[in-house]
Amino acid sequence: KYYEPHQVGFQSANSGGKIPLGLKSKTLRIVVTGGAGFVGSHLVDRLIARGDSVIVVDNFFTGRKENVMHHFKNPRFELIRHDVVEPLLLEVDQIYHLACPASPVHYKHNPVKTIKTNVVGTLNMLGLAKRVGARFLLTSTSEVYGDPLQHPQVETYWGNVNPIGVRSCYDEGKRTAETLTMDYHRGAGVQVRIARIFNTYGPRMCIDDGRVVSNFVAQALRKEPMTVYGDGKQTRSFQYVSDLVEGLMRLMEGEHVGPFNLGNPGEFTMLELAQVVQETIDPNARIEFRPNTEDDPHKRKPDITKAKNLLGLGT
Ligand code: NAD
Numbered sequence: 001k002y003y004e005p006h007q008v009g010f011q012s013a014n015s016g017g018k019i020p021l022g023l024k025s026k027t028l029r030i031v032v033t034g035g036a037g038f039v040g041s042h043l044v045d046r047l048i049a050r051g052d053s054v055i056v057v058d059n060f061f062t063g064r065k066e067n068v069m070h071h072f073k074n075p076r077f078e079l080i081r082h083d084v085v086e087p088l089l090l091e092v093d094q095i096y097h098l099a100c101p102a103s104p105v106h107y108k109h110n111p112v113k114t115i116k117t118n119v120v121g122t123l124n125m126l127g128l129a130k131r132v133g134a135r136f137l138l139t140s141t142s143e144v145y146g147d148p149l150q151h152p153q154v155e156t157y158w159g160n161v162n163p164i165g166v167r168s169c170y171d172e173g174k175r176t177a178e179t180l181t182m183d184y185h186r187g188a189g190v191q192v193r194i195a196r197i198f199n200t201y202g203p204r205m206c207i208d209d210g211r212v213v214s215n216f217v218a219q220a221l222r223k224e225p226m227t228v229y230g231d232g233k234q235t236r237s238f239q240y241v242s243d244l245v246e247g248l249m250r251l252m253e254g255e256h257v258g259p260f261n262l263g264n265p266g267e268f269t270m271l272e273l274a275q276v277v278q279e280t281i282d283p284n285a286r287i288e289f290r291p292n293t294e295d296d297p298h299k300r301k302p303d304i305t306k307a308k309n310l311l312g313l314g315t
């Protein structure tokens with residue numbers, strides 16, 4: 001008798017997902033790289049609640065122990081301080097590969113480290129997936145579309161990316177990570193999944209993280225002016241973190257490689273976002289215009305038709 005991978009907790013790249021019952025325990029062993037960060041820690045909460053065994057691998061560059069501390073006494077939880085740029089030996093069934101700073105302020109802080117994390121770190125985790133026959137999910141980004149010339153962005157769009165700009169360590173890094181992921185899939189039969197994540201917000205974002213939602217909220221609470229970069233007419237689409245985690249888990253458990261856009265298509269200018277913060281926190285909160293950062297995408301909005309149809313999301 002054969003069982004689906006999620007029922008027996010074991011998959012092999014060559015098994016087509018069909019493994020005889022009794023070879024492995026029913027608990028899935030899952031690595032979450034970057035699991036002490038904002039998105040990763042919410043994913044860990046859901047996986048632990050589902051009954052899986054979770055190993056978080058994190059170098060604490062932007063992540064914090066506090067985000068996962070509530071699992072320390074759980075025997076199904078393990079935390080390893082490790083930099084994914086170095087090889088790592090583990091025996092697992094699934095790898096959620098999130099390790100990478102996500103805020104422009106953080107990823108521009110040490111650009112060479114950022115691209116090493118995206119390229120060498122992803123290579124190592126794919127090497128691990130190949131060796132143990134684990135399924136591998138890459139958290140890529142809407143930044144692969146660069147400053148998009150197509151709006152909204154569909155997965156078939158190849159993007160408009162500056163290869164030598166200050167954001168390139170992140171967006172070209174993620175593009176290379178996608179390439180590596182597809183090459184391990186085609187060349188070595190590794191089971192892979194690719195998510196292109198659009199701007200996400202929610203609890204556990206670092207208050208000094210530099211991203212727009214946390215900046216505006218923190219500034220309004222501190223009675224400081226909200227810093228709008230440029231003319232504030234650039235747009236973004238924001239999704240709540242629990243929706244993203246649902247999407248990541250459905251993608252991992254489903255049968256489609258992707259890439260899939262995971263985001264909320266509601267599109268706002270940064271001035272509109274500042275207004276929402278005024279209405280929510282402080283009607284007297286002031287706005288201060290600052291020069292914009294280099295290569296800031298003018299607009300961004302996901303087309304999520306594919307995720308709706310194939311992953312049953314957003315319904
Ligand atoms: P985050 O900065 O909160 O989390 C990233 C985690 O990775 C941190 O815990 C950090 O310490 C860890 N990390 C960084 N470099 C590492 C390394 N070399 N080795 C080991 N650990 C390392 O960011 P997040 O918002 O949680 O983003 C998680 C993932 O989702 C990232 O891959 C990011 O690119 C992607 N993503 C996020 C968004 C978003 O809006 N939050 C949008 C698009 C893509």
Ligand code: UDP
Nearest residue numbers: 086087088089090123124125127128130131
């Ligand atoms: N790797 C790893 N853990 C493993 C297996 C591989 O970190 O369990 C690393 C390995 O050190 C290498 C990378 O993954 O740098 C790619 O491994 P692969 O076997 O695909 O390539 P090769 O080692 O043959 O270059």
Ligand code: UDP
Nearest residue numbers: 104210211212213215227228229234270296
């Ligand atoms: N932004 C802003 N004020 C801030 C931080 C960001 O106006 O204090 C703008 C930024 O120029 C960009 C948008 O908000 O157009 C989203 O920036 P963020 O860093 O959150 O994410 P990005 O989508 O650029 O990765």
